[in-house]
Amino acid sequence: MRRVVGLAFTAVVVLVAIAAVGTVIGEFRLAIDLALALIGVSFLAGSALSLVECGQRIHQLVRFALADVRDGRDVGALAPGSHWLRVEAGITAQDETVRGVLDGEPSVAATVEGSVRERFAGLPWPSTEVGTRFEQTDAVPAVLDRTTAPVTLAATGSSRTVGHDVRVVGGDRRELTVSDDVSSHTRETLAAHGVDVEADVFSGSVFEHYVRLTEAAVPDGGTVRLFGPVTIETDACRTTLTPGGRFASRPLMTTSGWGTIPWRICRRLGVVSAVAALTGGGGTLLLWLAVDSLLG
Structure with a gap:
C-alpha cells in the first residue's frame, strides 16, 4: 500500500509540474505527453518491484513446503x-x-x-x-x-x-x-x-x-x-x-x-500481486498513450 501511495504522490507532483512546464514552453500538449510517459515509467518501476517481492514470497512458500x-x-x-x-x-x-x-x-x-x-x-x-x-x-x-x-x-x-x-x-x-x-x-x-x-x-x-x-x-x-x-x-x-x-x-x-506462517506469506503475496497487476497495467496504458501521441 505504501508503494502505491508513493507512486500516486509522484503522479501528483508530475501533474503539478505540467502547468509550470507548459507555461514556460507554451505547449501544454507536449508537457502532458511527457508527463504521462514519466508517470507510466514510474508505475512500471513500481510493478517491477512488486514482481520481485512476488518471486521472494513464492520462494518462501516453496522452501516452507520442502x-x-x-x-x-x-x-x-x-x-x-x-x-x-x-x-x-x-x-x-x-x-x-x-x-x-x-x-x-x-x-x-x-x-x-x-x-x-x-x-x-x-x-x-x-x-x-x-x-x-x-x-x-x-x-x-x-x-x-x-x-x-x-x-x-x-x-x-x-x-x-x-x-x-x-x-x-x-x-x-x-x-x-x-x-x-x-x-x-x-x-x-x-x-x-x-x-x-x-x-x-x-x-x-x-x-x-x-x-x-x-x-x-x-x-x-x-x-x-x-x-x-x-x-x-x-x-x-x-x-x-x-x-x-x-x-x-x-x-x-x-x-x-x-499454518500461521504460510498464511502470512500468502496474504502478502496476494497484496503485492494485485499491486503489480494494477501498476503494470496502468503504467503500460499511460506509456502507450504518451508514445502514440508523441509519434502521431
Missing part, C-alpha cells in the same frame, strides 16, 4: 553455513526480556504494528490512516532447548539485539479508543513511537480517532516455531543462529500453529 521440521538437537548437529530452517523448540532469553506495547508477559521477541486512524463516530468502518504509523520488532538473544550444547538465536557479533532481522507473526488486532483504560506502560511505549494517547485519541460528534495495534510475541520459556534463512556458526561449546534474510525473506517466528 523443509523438514527440526528441534533443538537437529539444529545443533547442522554444519556451519547458510540454511533454511523450520524449527520447533522451547526458547528462553539469555538474560533480559522485552515487552510489546500492550501489557504482555516478558518475551524473547515481539513485533508490533500501529497507526492512528479516523472513522465516523459509532461506526466500526470504514477508516483511514491520519496520524503516526510505526512497525517495530524487539528481540534479544535466546537459547533453544533440547540441545546437547547451547544453541542461541542471536545477532552477529557482540550486539545483544536481534531486532528487525526477525518478525513475529500471528498476533491479534486491537483498537485503543477514548473509552479504553490504557495502562501507563502502553501510554509510555506509544509515546516513544510518536503517539500521544491524550492528544491523538478522541471522539467527536462526527469523527473519532483511535489507535489500531497488531502485536505478536514469543513469551520467555514458550514454544516457538521459526522458519527462514539463518547462518549457523559453531565453536567449541556453542552454536549460534544468525538471521540470514532481510525485509521480505527475514525469518518468521510464531507461537501459533505452523
Whole structure:
C-alpha cells in the first residue's frame, strides 16, 4: 500500500509540474505527453518491484513446503553455513526480556504494528490512516532447548539485539479508543513511537480517532516455531543462529500453529500481486498513450 501511495504522490507532483512546464514552453500538449510517459515509467518501476517481492514470497512458500521440521538437537548437529530452517523448540532469553506495547508477559521477541486512524463516530468502518504509523520488532538473544550444547538465536557479533532481522507473526488486532483504560506502560511505549494517547485519541460528534495495534510475541520459556534463512556458526561449546534474510525473506517466528506462517506469506503475496497487476497495467496504458501521441 505504501508503494502505491508513493507512486500516486509522484503522479501528483508530475501533474503539478505540467502547468509550470507548459507555461514556460507554451505547449501544454507536449508537457502532458511527457508527463504521462514519466508517470507510466514510474508505475512500471513500481510493478517491477512488486514482481520481485512476488518471486521472494513464492520462494518462501516453496522452501516452507520442502523443509523438514527440526528441534533443538537437529539444529545443533547442522554444519556451519547458510540454511533454511523450520524449527520447533522451547526458547528462553539469555538474560533480559522485552515487552510489546500492550501489557504482555516478558518475551524473547515481539513485533508490533500501529497507526492512528479516523472513522465516523459509532461506526466500526470504514477508516483511514491520519496520524503516526510505526512497525517495530524487539528481540534479544535466546537459547533453544533440547540441545546437547547451547544453541542461541542471536545477532552477529557482540550486539545483544536481534531486532528487525526477525518478525513475529500471528498476533491479534486491537483498537485503543477514548473509552479504553490504557495502562501507563502502553501510554509510555506509544509515546516513544510518536503517539500521544491524550492528544491523538478522541471522539467527536462526527469523527473519532483511535489507535489500531497488531502485536505478536514469543513469551520467555514458550514454544516457538521459526522458519527462514539463518547462518549457523559453531565453536567449541556453542552454536549460534544468525538471521540470514532481510525485509521480505527475514525469518518468521510464531507461537501459533505452523499454518500461521504460510498464511502470512500468502496474504502478502496476494497484496503485492494485485499491486503489480494494477501498476503494470496502468503504467503500460499511460506509456502507450504518451508514445502514440508523441509519434502521431
